[in-house]
Amino acid sequence: MPELAEIIExxxxxxxxxxxxxxxxxxxxxxxxxxxxxxxxxxxxLMGDALSHATLPGVAIAFAIMVTLGGTGKSLPxxxxxxxxxxxxxxxxxxxxxxxxxxxxxxxxxxxxxxFFGIGVASLQMVQSLPGASAAGLExxxxxxxxxxxxxxFLLIAVVAGIASLVSILFLKEFLLLCFxxxxxxxxxxxxxxxxxxxLGLVTAVTVIGLQxxxxxxxxxxxxxxxxxxxxxxxxxxxxxLLSAAIGGVSGWLGASISALTPNLPAGAVIVLxxxxxxxxxxxxxxxxxxxxxxxxxYRLRRKVDRQHFLRAAYEILEEEQGQGDVSNTPFPRPAxxxxxxxxxxxxxxxxxxxxxxxxxxxxGPGMLRLSESGFGEAARVTRNHRLWETYLIYxxxxxxxxxxxxxxxxxxxxxxELVHELEEFLEKESxxxxxxxxxxxxx
Amino acid sequence: MNxxxxxxxxxxxxxxxxxxxxxxxxxxxxxxxTVAYHRKPVLWDVDLDIPDGKLVGVVGPNGAGKSTLIxxxxxxIPRASGEIGxxxxxxxxxxxxxxYVPQRESVDWDFPVSALDVVAMGAYRRLGWxxxxxxxxxxxxxxxxxxxxxxxxxxxxxxxxxGGQQQRVFLARALMQDAELYLMDEPFAAVDxxxxxxxxxxxxxxxxxxxxxxxxxxxxxxxTTYFDWLVLLNMRVVASxxxxxxxxxxxLQKTYGGKLSLLEKAAEALKHTVD
Numbered sequence: 001m002p003e004l005a006e007i008i009e010x011x012x013x014x015x016x017x018x019x020x021x022x023x024x025x026x027x028x029x030x031x032x033x034x035x036x037x038x039x040x041x042x043x044x045x046l047m048g049d050a051l052s053h054a055t056l057p058g059v060a061i062a063f064a065i066m067v068t069l070g071g072t073g074k075s076l077p078x079x080x081x082x083x084x085x086x087x088x089x090x091x092x093x094x095x096x097x098x099x100x101x102x103x104x105x106x107x108x109x110x111x112x113x114x115x116f117f118g119i120g121v122a123s124l125q126m127v128q129s130l131p132g133a134s135a136a137g138l139e140x141x142x143x144x145x146x147x148x149x150x151x152x153x154f155l156l157i158a159v160v161a162g163i164a165s166l167v168s169i170l171f172l173k174e175f176l177l178l179c180f181x182x183x184x185x186x187x188x189x190x191x192x193x194x195x196x197x198x199x200l201g202l203v204t205a206v207t208v209i210g211l212q213x214x215x216x217x218x219x220x221x222x223x224x225x226x227x228x229x230x231x232x233x234x235x236x237x238x239x240x241x242l243l244s245a246a247i248g249g250v251s252g253w254l255g256a257s258i259s260a261l262t263p264n265l266p267a268g269a270v271i272v273l274x275x276x277x278x279x280x281x282x283x284x285x286x287x288x289x290x291x292x293x294x295x296x297x298x299y300r301l302r303r304k305v306d307r308q309h310f311l312r313a314a315y316e317i318l319e320e321e322q323g324q325g326d327v328s329n330t331p332f333p334r335p336a337x338x339x340x341x342x343x344x345x346x347x348x349x350x351x352x353x354x355x356x357x358x359x360x361x362x363x364x365g366p367g368m369l370r371l372s373e374s375g376f377g378e379a380a381r382v383t384r385n386h387r388l389w390e391t392y393l394i395y396x397x398x399x400x401x402x403x404x405x406x407x408x409x410x411x412x413x414x415x416x417x418e419l420v421h422e423l424e425e426f427l428e429k430e431s432x433x434x435x436x437x438x439x440x441x442x443x444x
Numbered sequence: 445m446n447x448x449x450x451x452x453x454x455x456x457x458x459x460x461x462x463x464x465x466x467x468x469x470x471x472x473x474x475x476x477x478t479v480a481y482h483r484k485p486v487l488w489d490v491d492l493d494i495p496d497g498k499l500v501g502v503v504g505p506n507g508a509g510k511s512t513l514i515x516x517x518x519x520x521i522p523r524a525s526g527e528i529g530x531x532x533x534x535x536x537x538x539x540x541x542x543x544y545v546p547q548r549e550s551v552d553w554d555f556p557v558s559a560l561d562v563v564a565m566g567a568y569r570r571l572g573w574x575x576x577x578x579x580x581x582x583x584x585x586x587x588x589x590x591x592x593x594x595x596x597x598x599x600x601x602x603x604x605x606x607g608g609q610q611q612r613v614f615l616a617r618a619l620m621q622d623a624e625l626y627l628m629d630e631p632f633a634a635v636d637x638x639x640x641x642x643x644x645x646x647x648x649x650x651x652x653x654x655x656x657x658x659x660x661x662x663x664x665x666x667x668t669t670y671f672d673w674l675v676l677l678n679m680r681v682v683a684s685x686x687x688x689x690x691x692x693x694x695x696l697q698k699t700y701g702g703k704l705s706l707l708e709k710a711a712e713a714l715k716h717t718v719d
Contacts, residue, residue, distance in 0.1 A: 041555065102482070170574055177565055181551045184617075187518040187544045188569045189536070235601035237556045 002261040011257045018260040020154040024161075025213045025252035025271060029222065031161040032210065033248030034168045035202045036223035037230070037241045041179040042199060046106065047094065049220040050113040051200070052207045054090025056120025056216055058082035059141050064127045073127075074137070076153045076212065083141075083208045090116045091200060144215030144268025157209045164205045165245070167198075175199060176237055213256065215268035222272060226251065229279040232286035251275035303354065310351050311360065311379035312386055313340035314371055327380075331370040385415050388423045469532050471496055471625045471656040472517065477526030479509070479516050486512050488680045490526070494673070497654045499647050501661045501671030501687075505700050508678040510660040511547065514627045518544055530625060540569065543623035545614050547630050553603050559613045560585050560598040566620025588616040591649075593642045608639030615646060626650060626657040633662065644670055667691065 009015045013022055039048050062082025067073040090112045097108035124138055137145075168175070177185045178195045186192045203223065210219045230244035255271025287293045317336045318327050338348055352369070355361045360375030371379055415423075472494040479487040487509040494500055502510050515521045517528055519535050530538040543566070563585040564577045571577065577585075589595045592612040597605060602613065611631055618626055631643055647657055647670065658675075661667055667674065667687070674690040676682040676699040683695040 043552075173568060173571075173576065174573070176557070176561075177568055180555050180557065180562070181546065181565070183515075183520055183546055183550060184544060184565070186520055187539075187542075189539045190568075231556065235556050236558065237561075240556050 007257075007261060010260050011254075015260075018257070020149045020151065021213065021260065021267075022253060022256045024149065024154050024157040024209075025256040025267070026249050027158050027161040027252070028206065028210050028213065029226070029248030029250070029252030029271075029275075030245045031165045031168075031248075032206050032219075032222045032252075033226040033230070033244035033246070034165050034241050035199075035206050036225075036227040036248070037237075037244045038168065038175045038179060038199055039203055039223055040227040040231070041237075042175075042196075044200070044203075045220065045224050046109045047091075047200070048203050048207070048223055050094060050109040050116075051087050051090055051204060052211075052216045052219045053113045053120075054093075054116035055083035055087040055208060055211060056117055056141065057123055058084065058086030058089075058120075059138060059211070060120055060123035060127050061086070063138060064123075064130060067127070067130055072134070077156055079138075079141070080156070080208050080211065083211055084204060086116065086120075087204050087207065091204075140215070140266075141211045142215050142217060143266045144211075144213050144218060144271070145266055149212075153212075160205050160209045164202045168202060168241075171195070171198065172238070172241075213252075213267050214271055215266070218268040218272045222248065222251070222268075222275060225272065225275040225279050229275070229282040232282040232289045235288060247275065247278050251278065306347075306351050307354065307358070307360075308382045309341060310337075310355055311371075311375065311382045313337055314369070314375075315379040315383045316340065329371055329373070329376040331364040331368045334367055334369050337369065385420055388420065388427065389415065391427055392423055469496075470494055470529070471531060472658065473529040473532075474517070475527045475529075477513075477516060477528065478524040479512050479521060480524045481512075481521075485524070486679065487516065490681050492675060492681055492684055494656060494658060494675075497651060497656055498673040499651050499671045500656070500658045500673040500675060501667050502658060502675045502677055503661050503664065503667055503699070504677035504682075508699075510677055511629050513677065514544075514629050514658070514660065517627060518542070540621075541624040543618035543621040543626045545618045545626065545628040545631055548607065548611050548614065548633065553605075553610055555602060557602060558599050559589060559594070559602055559605060559609075559616075562602060562613050563588050563598075563616045563620050566617040569621070585616070585620055588619040589613070591619060592616045592646060593638075606636065608635040611635050611639055612642060615643065619646075624655055626655060626659075628657065628659045630660050630662065632659075632666075664696070 006015075010018050010022065013019045039045060059079050059082055062079050063073040065082075066075060066078050071078075093116075094108045094112045097103055097111065098105060127138075174185075174190065174195055177188075177190060178192055178199070182192050185195075206223065207216070207219050210222060214222050226248035227240070227244040229247050230240045233243055234240045251271050251274040255274040256267050258274070259265050259267035259270040282290065284290055284292050314332070314337065315327070317332045317340065318330065321330070321332065322328065337343075338345075343351065352361065355375070358375075359372050360378065362370045362372045362375075364370035470493050472492070474490055474492040477487055477490040477492075478485055486507075490513065502513065504510055512521065516523050517530070517535065528535060530542060535542065560582065564581060566588070567577060567581040567585070571581065586595060586598055589598050589612075592615050594605075594609050594612050594616075597609060602610060605613065611633075615628075615631065618628070632640055635643070647659070650657055651672075659671065661670070668691050672687055673685065674687045675684045676690065676695050678699045682699045683690045683692075
């Protein structure tokens with residue numbers, strides 16, 4: 001276990017050995033978050049995956065060429081240039097397969113992904129047996145490794161990440177149109193092919209500069225996960241992109257730091273795991289689209305429905321006892337309520353408990369129930385809404401009276417004051433008269 | 445040559461009678477258009493001249509090539525042969541005059557944009573590269589949403605709109621373009637009554653302003669009340685002309701006739717020989 005002082009040193013970028021690596025993965029994360037948003041919205045995630053796998057042969061071949069020319073073969077810019085060239089070759093192979101055959105996109109992508117990766121693995125083995133070359137470390141391009149980095153390497157990554165981010169912001173409007181409605185974009189005269197190529201070019205750039213730290217297998221997760229996580233929090237593009245950039249940046253920063261502190265953990269895996277944790281948190285807790293807030297909203301609606309059912313049942317019992325028209329709030333026996341709806345004993349007990357807590361019920365002796373003043377007012381209002389809606393359905397929506405109760409049940413709970421008012425006006429204008437309890441406005 | 449084609453094709457009869465009509469300046473003039481998907485022709489020798497300021501309904505059975513016709517006009521799909529003139533010039537020179545309303549299902553509505561954002565896309569061409577949507581354009585987009593009756597939903601995310609409201613967003617985006625010719629692909633498909641009414645009144649307004657609308661439609665019951673010019677399409681133009689004279693039992697039989705038309709059989713045969 002690393003000591004606290006060491007942890008703080010790495011995380012706050014004070015450690016000279018890890019500073020450049022952590023900074024570069026943070027910048028990489030920002031760029032990946034921005035460009036990944038478009039990749040996700042363009043529904044091209046798989047294409048990005050194929051692209052990153054296609055970079056491996058380039059790494060191996062570039063190494064071999066550099067060794068033959070008499071170097072160590074470990075120059076990062078040289079290796080990344082090779083990766084770029086073979087990544088682009090992979091893309092063109094995909095396009096070629098798609099445009100000349102009738103194979104579907106996923107077949108073309110799967111083909112390029114596996115074949116190029118296969119060539120890459122084979123050629124890595126081959127270059128390792130080159131005389132005088134030490135290819136050790138090239139495997140880090142597959143899984144990612146926070147090796148210490150020289151300043152020029154860092155500058156290369158920082159500049160590319162910066163330019164890619166700027167371009168993605170500059171073309172925000174054009175990419176938005178392309179991702180949302182490419183046919184409309186084309187009809188408007190936008191060069192959709194060029195825009196697609198540009199977008200994939202940005203993806204290539206991020207992939208290539210992320211090869212060393214994240215590795216080619218996991219880089220696609222680094223592109224897609226922050227954007228997917230950000231999507232849970234917002235319904236607008238720009239906030240989504242900024243949030244995605246932030247999530248990507250934090251993942252890169254924390255992931256590389258953790259990996260630097262624990263020598264046996266590959267950086268790519270840790271970075272992706274941090275991003276995945278943020279994704280999981282977003283999926284569970286983000287208010288607009290998260291799972292738990294949605295369950296909570298459903299639970300609240302169900303409780304509201306239960307409460308309104310209870311109040312209407314109580315009001316109808318009083319009506320049956322006293323005749324329709326002028327109903328007053330009197331105690332009524334509990335079994336009457338049970339027979340009103342198909343509640344189980346347990347359900348009814350919990351409904352009554354909630355009603356007591358909400359001050360809709362008053363003590364009324366054993367076996368008896370009595371609505372409170374506010375409960376009675378609310379019951380009159382709920383019943384009224386139900387009947388207004390029922391009447392509307394029968395007379396104007398042509399729904400059979402036998403079905404109306406159920407349909408009214410579904411909608412009445414969400415009728416707002418304006419809609420109720422509209423219903424009242426409408427039914428009054430059409431002079432429909434049905435027994436509707438008087439409006440309990442004083443209460444509400 | 446065109447005259448010859450007109451006399452040969454049924455489409456020519458109705459259009460030829462109108463002597464004040466100059467096809468060269470027509471909003472849309474199609475000559476000898478053939479379009480094929482994977483070598484199987486879907487539109488076959490289409491000749492069509494749409495007069496100015498008309499509300500044109502395009503009807504025909506499924507697979508008749510109605511959407512294809514619109515896409516071909518917009519250069520969205522390659523054509524095997526033929527020429528299409530928009531006010532006398534090729535489409536690429538006349539883009540600013542044409543607004544396109546695609547089918548609603550053609551996009552993913554769970555997209556992180558608001559209704560207003562989508563409508564503003566109608567101004568992107570005017571704005572050009574890199575320029576953000578200006579305040580004036582944003583106001584104009586709001587105005588276009590008002591015109592289709594959903595101004596109050598401007599800031600709503602588009603997945604939270606009903607199908608009809610989504611369709612109206614697309615119409616507002618087309619309005620945003622200030623075009624002369626409107627090409628609409630099934631705007632009435634699966635919309636509520638209020639939306640249908642809103643679209644019809646919008647079409648009337650556009651027509652009163654002298655704009656031309658070409659609308660793919662599927663409901664034969666309403667086609668004569670909504671449109672004053674009809675194109676009956678089934679891989680070729682069966683008939684084209686004023687609604688009253690074109691909407692005849694005979695023409696409909698020719699368009700919707702149950703048996704495989706000879707053209708369709710030929711198309712199938714062609715497909716199999718090339719494969």
